[in-house]
Amino acid sequence: MTWWESLVVELERFFRGAEVAAGVTVPYDQLPDPPTPEPPADTSLASLRPDLVPVFQNLEDRLSVTLAAVGWGLRRLETRRNDTRQGWLWGIGRLYKAPGRDGIVTDVKTARGPHGEGRAVDYAYVPYNPGTSPSEADLNTALASVAAETGLTWGGQFHLSSGDTDPAHWESA
Numbered sequence: 001m002t003w004w005e006s007l008v009v010e011l012e013r014f015f016r017g018a019e020v021a022a023g024v025t026v027p028y029d030q031l032p033d034p035p036t037p038e039p040p041a042d043t044s045l046a047s048l049r050p051d052l053v054p055v056f057q058n059l060e061d062r063l064s065v066t067l068a069a070v071g072w073g074l075r076r077l078e079t080r081r082n083d084t085r086q087g088w089l090w091g092i093g094r095l096y097k098a099p100g101r102d103g104i105v106t107d108v109k110t111a112r113g114p115h116g117e118g119r120a121v122d123y124a125y126v127p128y129n130p131g132t133s134p135s136e137a138d139l140n141t142a143l144a145s146v147a148a149e150t151g152l153t154w155g156g157q158f159h160l161s162s163g164d165t166d167p168a169h170w171e172s173a
Contacts, residue, residue: 031097038098039085047080049118052172056121059150059170066142067125071134077122077168081115093162104162120171143167 045053063074081089086108093104106113114120125143127134140156147154147170155169 028093028097028103031093031095034088034091034096034098036088039082039088041078041085042080043076044079045076045121047118048121052119055150055152055172056170059121059146059152062146062150063123063143066146067139068128070138070142071128071132072139072142073126073128075124075126077124078115079121080118081111083111083116086111086113086116103164104160105166107161114171119173120169122168123170124168140167 045056048056060074060076067074086106087110089106090109092098092101092106108115110116115122125139143154143156147157153171153173155166155171157165159165
């Protein structure tokens, strides 16, 4: 068991005790703040698997053009994750709450998932022109269209254990 996995077990015992064993969910607003500062995110495409760098560069090019047509812009949030970063994100909504996030953000506990393997990228979608309110329905239609064209898996088309989708997430097989 890694040091991070040991920490997670101890945090589960400390914060949730018998509630975890009983399967009781603590409301998000009643969870404590995270135990440590947020580990830094890697945003470089160069940190991805080398064969996937051009795939994700092509994705960004397609998304930029497609989203601009419906009033949205694109910002890369995160690429490869280490165990510390992945474990910290996994704890959000389970063990603690985090500023700017609402609920469970990932189902993967260690860096053995798509981000850790260098085959996933998360993006933020922002209005192309500040102060405007473009259609979220148009945004989702555009994202689904790009997913179909590129063959990449888009997180807006699958559900986390919480039942929420993860529209920021894109991954390759």
